[in-house]
Amino acid sequence: MRYSWLSILTNGLSGQSGWKPAWRAATPKPAYDVIIVGGGGHGLATAYYLASQHGIRNVAVIEKGYIGSGNAGRNTTIIRSNYLLPGNEPFYEWSMKLWEGLEQELNYNAMVSQRGILNLYHSDAQRDAYARRGNAMRLSGVDSQLLDRDAVRAMYPFLDYDNARFPIQGGLLQARAGTARHDAVVWGYARGADRLGVDILQNCEVTGFLSEGERIIGVETTRGPIRAGKVGLAVAGSTTRVASKAGLRLPIESHVLQAFVSEGLKPAIDGVITFGAGHFYISQSDKGGLVFGGDIDGYNSYAQRGNLPVVEDVAEGGMALMPRIGRVRLLRMWGGIMDMSMDGSPIIDRTPRPGLYLNAGWCYGGFKATPASGWCFAHLIARNEPHEVARLMRLDRFRTGHLIDEKGVGAQPNLH
Amino acid sequence: MRIPCPYCGERDAHEFSYLGDATPARPDPAAPDAQDRFFDYVYLRDNPAGAHQEWWYHAYGCRQWVQVERNTLTHAVAGARLARDARDAAGDAAGNVPGDAS
Amino acid sequence: MSRLAKGGLIDRARSLAFTFDGRSYGGHAGDTLASALLANDVRLVGRSFKYHRPRGIVSAGAEEPNALVELRAGARREPNTRATVAELFDGLDAQSQNRWPSLDLDLLSVNQLLSPFLGAGFYYKTFMWPAAFWEKVYEPIIRRAAGLGRMAEAADPDHYEKASTFCDVLVIGAGPAGLMAALAAGRAGARVILADEDFLTGGRLNAETREIDGKPAAEWAARVTAELASLPNVRLMTRTTVFGVYDSGTYGALERVADHLPVPPPFQPRQRLWRIHARRAVLAAGATERPVVFGGNDRPGVMLAGAVRTYVNRFAVAPGRRVAVFATNDDAWRGALDIKAAGIEVAAIIDVRRAVAASLVQQAKAEGIRTLLDGRVTATHGKLLTAIDIVADGRPERIAVDTLAVSGGWSPNVHLTCHHGGKPAWNGAIAAFVPGTVPPLLAVAGAASGAFTLGSALTDGAAQGAEAAEALGFPVPLPDVPAVAEESVAIAPFWHVADSRGPAFVDLQNDVTAKDISIAHKEGFRSVEHLKRYTTLGMATDQGRTSNVTGLAIMASLTGASIPETGTTIFRPPYTPVSLGALGGHHRGKDFRAVRLTPTHEWAKARGAVFIETGAWLRAQYFPRPGETDWLESVNREVKAVRASVGLIDVSTFGKIDLQGPDVGTLLDRVYINTFSTLAIGKARYGVMLREDGLVMDDGTTARLAPEHYVMTTTTANAAKVYQHLEFCLQVLWPDLDVAIASVSEQWAQIALAGPRARDVLARVVDAGVDVSHEGLPFMGAMEGSVLGGVKARLFRLSFSGELGFEIAVPARHGAELAQALMNAGETFGITPYGIEALGVMRIEKGHVSGNELSGQTTARDLGFGRMASTKKDYIGRVMAGRPGLVDPQRPAFVGFKPVDPSQRLRAGAHFLKIGAAASLENDEGYMTSVAHSPHLGHWIGLGLLQRGPERIGERVRAYDPVRGGDIEVEICAPGFIDPEGERLRG
Structure with missing residues (x-):
């Protein structure tokens, strides 16, 4: 249902009886075009933009607990784009621009x-x-x-x-x-994604990956195996734990x-x-x-x-x-x-495993990035190439030396 | 959180400076694939949820590097030993000596 | 007045005057603000958060949701203070909050009329149109309406302390279980700390009329407390709240040293933060009573039954004239009997149960109390409570009362058991959450563990105290557990009168109603965390002490799931809110962080130096002379004086590391990009060290004093980091190297002497036989000698300024003496002390890199040190420095800049753009790292990092600085504006 002054008024007069669930309690389908692991702000935003910008609606967001139970609900709600380095600044500014129109787009007041x-x-x-x-x-x-x-x-x-x-x-x-109201961002994206057909699967934990050779073709979960054309990880502090199930060792x-x-x-x-x-x-x-x-x-x-x-x-x-x-x-x-990365900046990139995409390394700055992170991750997954504003957020930059180190403290995460 | 410094006894963690994972060993810089190995050494981490061997430096104490085994899920400290002792126990330090590149 | 004629634990001989909302009242020592207000018949004490509904006192403890006041005034104003735990003192001044213009007439109570539209989460669904209205219109209104009390307008005038302490057994809570635990462990000889948030030990014993060993329980508590106080190994800490359980047996506690006094006594803090390191702990924090949710349950006069009992028994206050009790459990019946025994009329006991223990019913009837079983309260009346509607056994009835004492049962205070992430477990027998997984070495005793009878609390407390002591090796004679009568604790789980009328509040402070929970349910916010976040249930200052379980139960009834299936309530620190002042301690103002002073600080101060913070150090910035009008004038004079004659500056802040042993050369070769093993004895060399990732970590000069003895200098900022790095190399990477190092930064004062007359001055302070001639101490020479008639010294011929320069190190205690001796020796040359501004100007004139260039983002190549790097050895960072991204020729590299128009000022932080290029990210070619006004050249000069800079000498670029309105043309030049051939410093 659409939220408006009228819906508030009508429900106020009817004893608040007319509200509908903000998102469906979906049950897992056997297969999706895309599975996003992680029902935080980034994962939900990714699903929303896959559906709204790329027409990919056969999407599931898999969350081991309840949506927004990780860092999306455990931050200090700051949004900003005051970065120094060219690898970061255009990305965060794109995020600010998305914040500026977010509430009208989602029909949800994220304050x-x-x-x-x-x-x-x-x-x-x-x-x-x-x-x-x-x-x-x-x-x-x-x-x-x-x-x-x-x-x-x-x-x-x-x-x-x-x-x-x-x-x-x-x-x-x-x-x-x-600032923005952190929980509302999660709920707003969840509601928006749900309305476009995305399944949000709560209390569903990824326990492993389905693969054919090197290619990732789905996930094993506590609610059974689910196949997918592409799998995107957006699990923040759990990145190492989940990625290791796909054999990845990361700079995190x-x-x-x-x-x-x-x-x-x-x-x-x-x-x-x-x-x-x-x-x-x-x-x-x-x-x-x-x-x-x-x-x-x-x-x-x-x-x-x-x-x-x-x-x-x-x-x-x-x-x-x-x-x-x-x-x-x-x-x-x-x-x-x-998920502290080794240069203090995030990673939005393909992985060495075909079909598996990584969104990680947000350190303590992931909240402000939520809209652009979802936007760019959706772009990467849909088109298999990085979005312009996130093109330097590569996984191999540590190997090549194209670091994005705002503080200049080097490969020691606790100093970033 | 308190760290049992082998030299000073149990001290609060804030007397220490934390470096990180103590398992990677500095590769042989003369190896033909040295850049790959150093990439692994400098950047990649197992980052386990559970037992973790890690370096703590007793900056406001004896200035010893201490290898601590600590659980990253519970913060329980299972033990600690001085870096020199840890290396002795590991049995070799050879892999850490720079090769003679001349 | 509602003060009872007798009884209570107040000191009737001590009368205290206080004010509330400007009106004067009286109370007694031993009162809380709440008990004193009730004693004065003040029943309206606050307004609710959202609807601004009138509210009264609900509880008698830390769980209070309503009675929040601004305590004290001016800079000592304490918003949101719970009147129920604020100890009364003479002159106490309290104001109600969150109301305008007055508590009685609050205009925002209009929100009540809008309440049908302001259900849970309404604000997520609206205020979006037009978009620009949020910050301009809606949000300012919401912000002004929200919030509770007002913070003080001025800096807190009181002091705070922090302290650490150690014990064998920490006992948290001094009720019956805690007293027994402390007694058991204390008699066994363990070092015990017994902490209680109250100012009186005894806990619920003070609030009830139980007997222990045939005596009033409060007397027993006082006797045990006296014994504990007499034991040298036991420390009693009242007014002390253990608020958090941290790792390794560390507990955070807040001691309210002077909150019960008008102002802290001289030399006393207001509060003290304790870090208690306990080998074992016993949590005996008791339990908190829960209300029942029904329409109109927020009306002033509706209180928790246990609180009414507390006011009657402990404070000798009658909260009302005519009381009804609404119960789900046996305990409330004993409360009713206590209230009646104090001479207050008890109109009825309404119990939701069909059957209640016959003995209780008989006792009540014997006291003439109506007992209404199978009953419920369906509505309340009056602005302040005047009557309740009930239904009992199917029959509705209105009962005139001014107080309704409600009990929905008790919830164990499991909070601290959750601080390591443990979840409580549901216990159906007592309809409450009890401790689940608890932090290591913490045991739970008494009501906190769900053992609700007095007898079990005493037994359990003794057992847990003994066990803790025994586990630590103390031989424990288990204390005799005193005899008490067994009481019944039967309860029926009952949460919500669904057919009641009017808003039924679950969370009184945040105005969350049962209907809000049903909205959350309808909209899918059913997990307990979603419920909390969407409705704000349990998010107020009371952290849902009286509302979490009922909210969960109502959600469970809506989903059809059980309470444990629906979720659990977990608690995070702090147990009760802790003032930021206490957590900050004395770290504020000038004492925020320690200050490091140079050995010549007092000397420089006496010469009028202006000081500046550089990291932890306070350094002389410049030395103004009378008549000089701005800093630049002074700095220009200092620079000119040095270049023309001679000047001196204290450079003791540089890190100084002493290295000794046969393998020092090998170590240095591995940490510096250049070679030090071949350094001649008596010589110094400039070195650059990298991090293992290949970027520059630090630079400095290292000298060799003897075959196996080197001294290293580091930058001021990186002194500790470099030292730690060297220890890592020696202890972790290469323990086979035979090297010992010591930080000697504090031990040596070091003074730089620079200028053409530097040698003349130095020669006058060195002792006979110390040859500082060009031959005796050539450029980059280092020697040990003595100065000032026998003071050990290290002499280096180094130059940061580009002039003939020396650095003289003497034991730190001789630093000021050396400075003065140099001044005296240089008097004839007009020797000038200079500060770090002049030092900076000269290093920029000379083109040296410094902190601005050593940003951690630059490589040795970027800074022009590429050719310094040895290709004949490995060193830390060598391999990773070879990565493509770090050897990219497009990387900005180090060059100098001067303004095309010499009158223009340069600014560090300006970015470089090609002339004519648009100001865009793609065209960004680098930035200016350092600038100075060169008195030598008469214009501004700069250093910076520019793409392919060294290839572009002579080219012009734009220095674009829009944040300061700057956009000028600059010419690229070599970094080295003065004496590029180095003739001066070699002279």
Whole structure:
């Protein structure tokens, strides 16, 4: 059913009795044209764009738990396209453009809110590094503004300007960046894909692959074997575990990233602020909670939980940046498994196994990429060639040395 | 999380700096397929969900590299030994010595 | 006043004054804000999140969904403070929140009228048209309406502390089970920490009228507490919440040191964060009562039965004049009897069960309480509760009451058992989730494990405490478990009065109703996590303590599945919300991170230096002189002075690593791209090291002082990284190498002396016999000697500035002395101290790479070091540096730049475009890495990375810097603007 003021009104008057399932509870068919493994934002978006952009509707999304149970629901909801390197920036900007029209396209309010992201700098060298990035953004046609201290102060007067260990000198602003409601993105894509005929199979875990020689021709699941013309993996933190069933060894480690939300508060922080010197970033949700995070814990983990040192480190960053939050309480913290790639950038590519496609290595930045990731992965699967904006996100770039290393820290995932 | 440093005793993990998987050994740089082997060594990881041998450096302690066996699903630490001892136990370090390329 | 004439654990001799919404009230020591409000007949305390419905106090603990207030004012304002756990103090000032203009008249309560349209997830279905309205219209309205309390406007004035501690057995919760566990382990000699979130030990014993060993249970609790306090190996921590279970037996705990006082006492923190490392732990966190869902169940006056009992027994407060009890279990009946015993009228007990233990019914009847079995509450009336509609045994009836005490049974506080991902298990006998898989070495005792009777709590607590101590090797005499009467704990699982009238709230704080759950069901959000996320059930500040299980049960009834099939509730840290101030501790303001000071810091400060943060270091940026108006003027003067005569700068921040042993040369050959094993004794060499992936890691100068003794310098930023790397090489890669290394960065002060008169100055501070002549210390020479009359020194002839230069290292304690001696010695030459700005200018003039070029994204070839790389040996990074992407001739490479119009300023971060090319990504040819104003040349100069740069010397490109409005033409030149032949530094 289509959502509108009218549907709200009608259902309000009828005691909310007329709503229909947002997506069907599908049962597996014996075969599909395409199977997407992973019912997170990326997998569902891929299925949606396969159906809507490429006319491939005989598609199943296979999810071992419930859709959105992985990192799609365990992130800090930031969307932005303020990247430095040519391998990344056009891709993330394409994602921003898709975000900007997403809700009308999906007929689902994902609360895409372009209230800006501000990256603070604290030295001339950081300023120049942000200038380099801001200029790179401009070259890709992306908005960016380099603000001085006074301009930052006008935006956020409550930051610590006068007593800071690392005094704020200014910031790089991307005004079009912001946040989106993470769960709604998942549900919106699921509903959109379902309406185009995509089967969403929840509680269905891939246990192996069907193959003919080197070619992958389907998956073994806890709900039986399912054949497919093509199989795409979009399983984030589980990438190694699933890909290894197809014999792939990848430049990826799984790490835990913690995220945090405070009790609900009246609005105080309008946009997203990142405090690089303190490894801290923060925004405030529409519901009022401060949503914030910092670095990954830094050790390989599949545990979906972290430890106190990072919790403390993040809170220290928060208190250093805005000491007025001292009496605000941390309500909830959680951990997600990040598929950290060896250069900190993602992979959207074919694999050495014909018929098997890989979407992985999103590190801690996968949420903002959701629309473009789905768009480009669908393009790759449908046409067997990379989409222009994702053409450098190759699996073999580690072998050839065409790295996309935004931070320049090299092949050590916990430093990205 | 606490790491049982063989030299200092049990210490909190935040005293350590983590590197990663301790199983890959530096290949022979003189091998004809050295670039393939180094690609594997530098980039590819088993990334197991379970027992993991890994390098931790006791940066705020004895400055020893410690090989820790830790479970990546539970974070339970099964044991730790100094890098030098681990290499001794492995029986050879020959594969790690750069070949004489002259 | 509703204070009972006698009883309670309050100190009636100590009266405390407080205000709520500006009105003054009185209470007693031992009160919470909630009990004091009830004692003053304040029953409307808050407004709900979504519909702004009037709300009253529901609970007497951390599970409180309604009674959230802003406590204190100004910079100490604490939003969302639960009145039920806020300890009353004299002068307490609280405000209701989320209402406008007042609590009594809240205009947003208009939302109630719209509530038929504002069902679960309505906002996902609308506010989309027109698209631009979201940020401009809808969202600002939603944001303003949402949220709860207001955070403080100013920096928190209080201090916070962090501390670590160790124990054998941590006991969490000081109720009957926890007290017995602590007693068992404590008497056995184990180091015990007993932590409880309350300010009073005893837990439910303080809220009920049980007897232990024939005495009031609260007296028993006080006696046991006193014994525990007397044991030297037991530490009692009240007002301390264990909020999280982390790895390896680490527990996070928050101690509220001064929250019960108007302001923290001098030298005391407001709160203290504890990291408790426990070898074993016993969780005795008790249980939380759940309500029943029915229409109008949110009306002020509807409370949890156990809470009513707590207010009566512990606080001597009558929450109402006439109470009805709505029960599904036996425990609520004992509550009713307690309430009656306190002299409060109990109008009726309405129990959903057809049959209840005869003894309970008889006791109730004996007290004159009506008992209505097979009953349910179907509606409530009044803004504040005035009456309830019930149906009992098929007959409807209206009963006038001002308080309805509801009990849907108790849920064990399993929260901490879930912190490692364990899921609780459903126990049908008590209709509750009990601990499932628990974290290692954590045992659960008492009500937290589902053992609901007092006797079982005491027995279980003693057993778990003894077992924990015994497992750690303490000989344990099991303490005698005191005698108590056995009570009945029968319960009928009952969650929702389906035929009740009016909105029936499941999650009171987030205004999630039973109808919302049915919407989620209709729309397919049936897994428990989807239910939570779609409806926001359990996502409020109480984390669904009173709503999760009922929500799950209602969903189960809709799907026809059982509760365990429908899902389980898992909990993440923290157990209760923790202030960010406590988690941050003293790491704020200037103390956010440690500051490293150079050995000459005080000396530089005395000379008026302006300091700047560079990583952890605070370094002298420049030394302004009177009359100088901006930094550039000072820096220009400093640079000119150095180039004309002589200057000095503290370079102690460079990493300094001492390497000794027969294999140092071999090690260095493997870590540097160039060769060091052949370095002559008494010489230094510049080296570049790569990461194993083939990109540049660091550069620096390493000198050989003796056949088996080298000293390495690293960049300031990479000092720790390089040291760690060398240890990795020695311990992991090549343990056969006989090399010992030590970081000596802190041990040596190092001062660079540069300029044509540098040698003249140096000669005046070295001791007799130390030859610093060109022959004695040639360019790139290194020697050990002494200065200042016997101070050990290392002398290097190095130059970063391009001038004749020396670096003099002395033990750090002599650093300032050396600086002053050099100043004195150089006085006749006008010696000038300079800062890192001038240093940077001179290195750019000279064309040296630095941090901006060592970005981790550049290869040795990119930086012009391609020919430095030895082809005669292997070194770290050599193999991977040969990958096609890293040897691509199109890669941007290192060159210099000068503005075509010398009056124009260069900016680092500008990108290079061909003249006439469009500003687009495809045309991006590189970027400017470093710039400086060269006083020597009189214009700005730059360094940068440009595609095929070294082949394009003399060509002009665009330096495009739109973020600063810059777009100028620059000429490509060799990186080295001054003395490219190096005559100065060799002179």
